[in-house]
Amino acid sequence: MSVPVKSIGIVGARGYVGGELVRLIASHPHLEIAFVSSRSTAGEEVAVHVNGAPAGLKFSSLEAPDVAASPADVVILALPNGEAHRYVAEIDASERPDRVIVDVSADYRFDDSWVYGQPERFRETIRGATRISNPGCYATAAQLAIAPMVDALNGPATVFAVSGYSGAGATPSDKNNPEILRDNLLPYSLTGHIHEREVARHVGHPVHFLPHVAPFFRGISVTVSLPLADAMTIDEMAQRYERAYGSEPLIQLTGAKPPLVRDIADQHHVSIGGWCVSEAPARAVAIATIDNLLKGAATQALQNVNLACGFDELEGIANG
Ligand SMILES: NC(=O)c1ccc[n+]([C@@H]2O[C@H](COP(=O)([O-])OP(=O)(O)OC[C@H]3O[C@@H](n4cnc5c(N)ncnc54)[C@H](OP(=O)(O)O)[C@@H]3O)[C@@H](O)[C@H]2O)c1
Numbered sequence: 001m002s003v004p005v006k007s008i009g010i011v012g013a014r015g016y017v018g019g020e021l022v023r024l025i026a027s028h029p030h031l032e033i034a035f036v037s038s039r040s041t042a043g044e045e046v047a048v049h050v051n052g053a054p055a056g057l058k059f060s061s062l063e064a065p066d067v068a069a070s071p072a073d074v075v076i077l078a079l080p081n082g083e084a085h086r087y088v089a090e091i092d093a094s095e096r097p098d099r100v101i102v103d104v105s106a107d108y109r110f111d112d113s114w115v116y117g118q119p120e121r122f123r124e125t126i127r128g129a130t131r132i133s134n135p136g137c138y139a140t141a142a143q144l145a146i147a148p149m150v151d152a153l154n155g156p157a158t159v160f161a162v163s164g165y166s167g168a169g170a171t172p173s174d175k176n177n178p179e180i181l182r183d184n185l186l187p188y189s190l191t192g193h194i195h196e197r198e199v200a201r202h203v204g205h206p207v208h209f210l211p212h213v214a215p216f217f218r219g220i221s222v223t224v225s226l227p228l229a230d231a232m233t234i235d236e237m238a239q240r241y242e243r244a245y246g247s248e249p250l251i252q253l254t255g256a257k258p259p260l261v262r263d264i265a266d267q268h269h270v271s272i273g274g275w276c277v278s279e280a281p282a283r284a285v286a287i288a289t290i291d292n293l294l295k296g297a298a299t300q301a302l303q304n305v306n307l308a309c310g311f312d313e314l315e316g317i318a319n320g
Helices: 016-026 066-070 085-092 117-125 136-150 194-205 232-244 296-309
Strands: 006-011 030-036 074-077 102-103 131-133 159-162 208-214 220-227 251-253 270-280 284-292
Touching: 006 016, 016 030, 016 296, 066 085, 066 296, 074 085, 085 102, 085 117, 102 220, 117 136, 117 296, 136 159, 136 208, 136 220, 136 232, 136 270, 136 284, 136 296, 159 194, 194 208, 232 251, 232 270, 232 284, 284 296
Parallel strands: 006 030, 006 074, 074 102, 102 131, 159 208, 251 270
Antiparallel strands: 159 220, 220 284, 270 284
16 A cells, blocks of 8 residues: 655754754655755755755745745754744644644643653554654653663652763854863753653653763763662563563663663664662662664654654664
């Protein structure tokens, strides 16, 4: 049976996440690009900025009403936090409000009228959805590392996280300034980071989140310390992750061997492993690594588009 082609537009396509999306969608068999929008590069060839972009494709600068009037069946918003609402409002008010929107910012991750797009945990709710909030990059790694253990915890999970500087986006800031990052590790937002609230909300358990930026470009390593009600063996811990993720194509379990951040760059999956336990106090530790721009953003967004459109979930995603 032939699968109908859907047209897709990307707003914020000049950014790091937008670029990854253009590259992935260009080789998707059932998606065709309706537009790629950027204000600063409007009129320029996308291929000049994004390796793997289709020849002849150009950026255009579309305001929210232009996006709503476009023929796109699917719109991905890859904008800074706080910018999505006006695009959503225009599409809501348009003649085709039932189009699929995937927002990669944090703007709808706390909104119950949107579906939270973490396929390995909430796959069935994403199928056929039209408003999907893509999880954060740190939040994806942290929640996948915590979720299989949540019923065994007797206190907040602590998440020590280190991100490459592409996590801060392409717009210049201290967190992607090579001079500040050189030979350095930059702690920031050590209380109240938005991903702390996001993980706590979506795993249903309190989390203490300690983010840092490092001088490498892409990839995140999160080390999760889990206080346990009762001591657990390494085998019991490993079985929990195997039960939760053993059949997931985009989660690789590394067992007692800790996953390393340099191995996850350019990969579509999350690696989880490095199990450690202690008896007194009863505690377990797990490590997760993720490419923040792929499974932490673009790959997960494409999984969500595929589920929303009824395509195979991994269509257009080479299994990394
Ligand atoms: N980087 C990551 O690892 C990562 C991971 C997961 C989620 N996210 C989230 O994904 C979103 C995009 O992140 P990014 O890293 O790709 O950011 P980025 O590199 O800074 O790109 C932001 C994009 O948004 C456009 N833009 C900026 N301000 C805008 C405005 N006021 N109105 C319309 N367009 C605007 C920019 O293009 P023009 O200025 O040319 O229009 C650019 O294309 C953010 O919400 C971020 O939190 C990022």
